[in-house]
Structure formats: C-alpha cells, structure tokens
Amino acid sequence: MHHFLILGGDPRQLYLSRLLEQAGQEVSLYYENPSFSLGEAMEDSDIILCPVPFSKDKKNIHAENQLKDMDINTFLSRLTSAHTLFGGSIPLSVTEYCKAHDIPCIDFMKMEEVACKNAVATAEGAVAEAISLSPMNLRGSSCLITGCGRCAEALADTLTGMGAHVALAGRDAKKLARAWCHGYGAVPLAQLDSHIHGYSFIFNTIPSMVLDAGLAALMDRDTVVIDIASAPGGVDLEACNAHGIRARFCPGLPGKYSPMSSARILYEALCSRI
Structure with a gap:
C-alpha cells in the first residue's frame, strides 16, 4: 500500500482522493484548510500528486484555494528520492531537479x-x-479554431457534432491538409487577417499571441472568443473588449466542468504507472 499526498489544484483533486480511498489507499489531501503542514505530509507520503497544471505562475504550485507553503522551490527542497512525483505540465526546472536528485x-x-x-x-x-x-446558437454558426493539436481536433469534432461549420487555422501545411480531408475549412495562420471576419465563434488553442489587436479590429462585433490555450494564452483580451467583442481566457476547463470524469482519467493513468 502507498501513502498518497494530493496537493493543491481544483475539484479534480477531491474526486481523485475519493477514488484512491475507495481503492483502499492511504491518502492525505492538502486542498482546503488542511489540519497538517505540507512538510509533515510529505514526510509521511511516498507518492505526491500535484495538480494539472502543476503551476500557473512558475513560482507556486497551482491551488484554487489559498494554501500555505506552495512555493515550488520550498516544495522541491523537501522532495527526496523516496518520493514519486506526478503532475501535469510540469515545468522544466522541476523535472531537471528531479532528474538530478x-x-x-x-x-x-x-x-x-x-x-x-x-x-x-x-x-x-x-x-x-x-x-x-453568446446570444447566438452554435448550430449553423461559423466557428474558427486556431491551432491543429489534440484540443483543436477534439473541439472541431464536438462543434461539428452540434451542427456548426468549422475551420482550423495553423502553420503546419500537413495538419491543415488533414483538417481539409476531415471536412473542415483550412486557413494558413499567416493569412488569418483575410479570413477572420465572419466567424461567430473563435477558439484559440495556441499558447502564444495569435489573436492580437490588429486581428481583433477585424472581427465581427458579435463574435465570441474563447482562449483555451495554456498560460499566457494567445488572445489580446483587452483589445477584444475595447472593440466590444466578448472574449474570455479559460484555463483549467476539465476541473471546472467535468472534475469527476477528469479525476478518473488521472486515476486510471496513475494505476497504470504504479
């Protein structure tokens, strides 16, 4: 039997704790008003489950609740070779520290x-x-997704299933060709200024500035922009708001909308590695 320490994060951590306890594992949950210190919990644990994402500011371990001792450097100083560390989108500095120790x-x-x-x-x-x-239906609407990765593909499939017309924009010609073969519109990212007008919904999945002030000025005023890229995102939210465009940065959506299902995904992956 292992002793798990579940640290920080969002409601996914609560459901993950429940799944592990139901499997008969010993679990310490450092999530909201813990009755123990992080240092004590780390000493008693052999597997530490950090959140997804591990950090949002590269200084502290991510936690929706106000928690003490979440500084990454302090956390690393307490890690030993007796621990196994899990997390999502773990910063390079953390992985390098773990490798060195x-x-x-x-x-x-x-x-x-x-x-x-x-x-x-x-x-x-x-x-x-x-x-x-949005004040409009998704069904029958025109949607643009910037990026051609896993999230973009899943989003394109979901939107198409809801009756929307979908185009993908990206830099990789091979991925755009594949998008076209699947029945989506395909827009080279360099030509986005010629195509940005006319979409009711725009979803960004690229974690660098893509939808800048210049493109915001070309969007329809009823367009809704959803940025689901990793921090810092890729949408100039201030420029969108200045033009009356509804825009929102939306990190951590699985933890917000499907924490139970998302926790089970992590649990099954965890079981496959232990």
Whole structure:
C-alpha cells in the first residue's frame, strides 16, 4: 500500500482522493484548510500528486484555494528520492531537479491516454463557455479554431457534432491538409487577417499571441472568443473588449466542468504507472 499526498489544484483533486480511498489507499489531501503542514505530509507520503497544471505562475504550485507553503522551490527542497512525483505540465526546472536528485517524476500531460481524454473534456468545457457568452446558437454558426493539436481536433469534432461549420487555422501545411480531408475549412495562420471576419465563434488553442489587436479590429462585433490555450494564452483580451467583442481566457476547463470524469482519467493513468 502507498501513502498518497494530493496537493493543491481544483475539484479534480477531491474526486481523485475519493477514488484512491475507495481503492483502499492511504491518502492525505492538502486542498482546503488542511489540519497538517505540507512538510509533515510529505514526510509521511511516498507518492505526491500535484495538480494539472502543476503551476500557473512558475513560482507556486497551482491551488484554487489559498494554501500555505506552495512555493515550488520550498516544495522541491523537501522532495527526496523516496518520493514519486506526478503532475501535469510540469515545468522544466522541476523535472531537471528531479532528474538530478534521482526522484521519479511523471507528467500526466505527456501520457497519450491522458492528453487525448483531457482534450475531450477541454472541448466540452470550451463549448459551455462559448454558449454562456453568446446570444447566438452554435448550430449553423461559423466557428474558427486556431491551432491543429489534440484540443483543436477534439473541439472541431464536438462543434461539428452540434451542427456548426468549422475551420482550423495553423502553420503546419500537413495538419491543415488533414483538417481539409476531415471536412473542415483550412486557413494558413499567416493569412488569418483575410479570413477572420465572419466567424461567430473563435477558439484559440495556441499558447502564444495569435489573436492580437490588429486581428481583433477585424472581427465581427458579435463574435465570441474563447482562449483555451495554456498560460499566457494567445488572445489580446483587452483589445477584444475595447472593440466590444466578448472574449474570455479559460484555463483549467476539465476541473471546472467535468472534475469527476477528469479525476478518473488521472486515476486510471496513475494505476497504470504504479
């Protein structure tokens, strides 16, 4: 039997704790008003489950609740080779530290089964956010997705299933060709300024500035923009708002809209590695 420490994060951590306890594992949950210190919990645990994403500011371990001792450097100073560390989108500085100190470190988001299933949860959350912002139906609407990765593919499939007309924009000609073969519109990212007008919904999945002030000025005023890229995102939200465009940065959608399902994805991946 292992002793798990579940640290920070969002409601996914609560459901993950429940699944592990139901499996008969010993679990310490450092989530909201814990009755123990992080240092004590780390001493008593051999497997540490950090959140997805591991950090949003590269300084502290991500936690929706106000928690003490979440500084990454302090956390690393307490890690030993007796620990096994899990987390999502773990910063390079953390993985390098673990490698230098012989600490097993597994990134959930580098596991194909997690990344693909997480993309589906993210797509459903993005659709929910879009519906909440827009005065229009998704069915019959024109949707643009910037990026051609897992989240973009899952989102394109979800939107198409809801009756929307979908185009993908990206830099990779091969991926755009594949998008076209699947029945989607295909727009080279360099030509986005000629195509940005006319979409009711725009979803960004690229974690660098893509939808800048210049493109915001060309969008329809009733367009809804949902940025689901990793921090810092890829949408100039201030420029969109200045033009009256509804725009929202939406990190952590699986934890917000499907924490139970998302926790089970992590649990199954965890079981396959232990």
